[in-house]
Amino acid sequence: MAVLKRNRLSRQADRHHLYQESVQDTESEIDFVVETWAALRKRPAELLREDFCGTANTACEWIRRDPQHYAIGVDLDGEVLNWGRINNVQRMSGEQQARIRLLQDNVLDVATELADIVLAMNFSYYLFLTREDLLEYFRSVRDGLVEDGILFLDAYGGYDAPKEIVEERECDDFTYVWEQASFNPIDATMNCHIHFKFPDGSEMDKAFSYYWRLWSLPEIRELLEEAGFSDVTVYWEGTDKKNNEGNGIYEPATVGDADPGWVCYVVAQR
Ligand SMILES: C[S@@+](CC[C@H](N)C(=O)[O-])C[C@H]1O[C@@H](n2cnc3c(N)ncnc32)[C@H](O)[C@@H]1O
Incomplete structure (x- = not known):
């Protein structure tokens, strides 16, 4: 029939819900952030700013990890922020909700308290099409970080x-x-x-x-260095020898594999 x-x-489904289910893995992302911060810094991080936050799913994961964690999510789009408020933020406890703020703003202009961590995931900064614009973004992130703050990005290619x-x-x-x-x-x-x-x-x-x-890793690294970041490191995924697939473990690297499709993290220390 x-x-x-x-x-x-397709009429009943919610596109933001489908996106979160299929594209995002916020637990692994925050695991990486927490472990990498602990390896690089002797003090705990508290304030995380999630740029291009969309539904703020990742910022909520940061909040849930520790009662000392605070988060600010920034996105241009009021519709996606509203969805995130209703479906992610308001599903946390009142105490957790008090530690997160969502701002409808351009990441190039936003002025917030200085963050320990800025996060820009799912390649959102690829939306900047020119060197000038990406450099301006990286400079503004650096200005928005505390002295020992760290920017976490992901990148893809192959x-x-x-x-x-x-x-x-x-x-x-x-x-x-x-x-x-x-x-x-x-x-x-x-x-x-x-x-x-x-x-x-x-x-x-x-x-x-x-x-x-489609930015290349050398372009991204050079622009981060030009923006003044003191250390820019690529974290490359290891290989599971049993099936030759990625093993989900990202380590600092200077040589990667010439894969058809790779995803890595870029960690830029202020
Ligand atoms: C690819 S989605 C990323 C969502 C989320 N970060 C993730 O990890 O899945 C890109 C988001 O960036 C937002 N955006 C695009 N340009 C922006 C800008 N200049 N300032 C703030 N948000 C922006 C869009 O509204 C959209 O929600």
């Missing part, structure tokens, strides 16, 4: 990254689809989309779209 249009799973391809990954109740729709080799900009597919055959087309620049 045909499914009524209004009953289709020889599949500039290809015009579609990749699917099965999640619990839906399929996550990543489309690299176009790539311009002249300025390294690309159009990417996230779609979701459901078991009843319905689809949520272009749930999220990004027009960004």
Whole structure:
């Protein structure tokens, strides 16, 4: 029997919920932040600023880890912040909610208390298309950190990254689809989309779209150094010898593997 249009799973699904389920792994991200901070600093970190925070899922994970943790989330988009307030922040205890603040602002302009940690995850800074803009962002982050503060970024690349391809990954109740729709080799900009597919055959087309620049690690590192960061280190994922896949353990590295698709962390100490 045909499914009524209004009953289709794609109509009932919430794109932010699907994003959190399929794209984010906030526990592993915060594990990495906590472990790396502990390895580099002798004092505990308290205030974390999550730039491009979206639903502030990662900032909430920071809050839940320790009663001494505080967080500020910054995003331009009031709709996504509101979703995060209702679905993530307000689901924590009153005491936890009192330790987080979400700001609708541009990360280039935002003025907050100096943070111990600034976090910019899921490649959001790739949205800056020029050297000038990315340098301005890195400079403003440095100015927003305490003297021994640390910026944590992720980055992706590999020889599949500039290809015009579609990749699917099965999640619990839906399929996550990543489309690299176009790539311009002249300025390294690309159009990417996230779609979701459901078991009843319905689809949520272009749930999220990004027009960004595929920055290379040397460019990112050089701009961070130009912005004044004193130490910029790439943390590269190790390999599980049994299946030749990534093992989820990221270590400081100066040589990486020429993989088709890699994700790494970049840690920039003020
Ligand atoms: C790829 S999403 C990242 C969400 C989240 N950080 C994560 O880890 O999944 C990018 C987010 O950046 C926000 N954004 C884009 N440009 C921004 C800017 N200049 N200042 C603040 N937020 C911005 C968008 O509204 C969007 O929510």
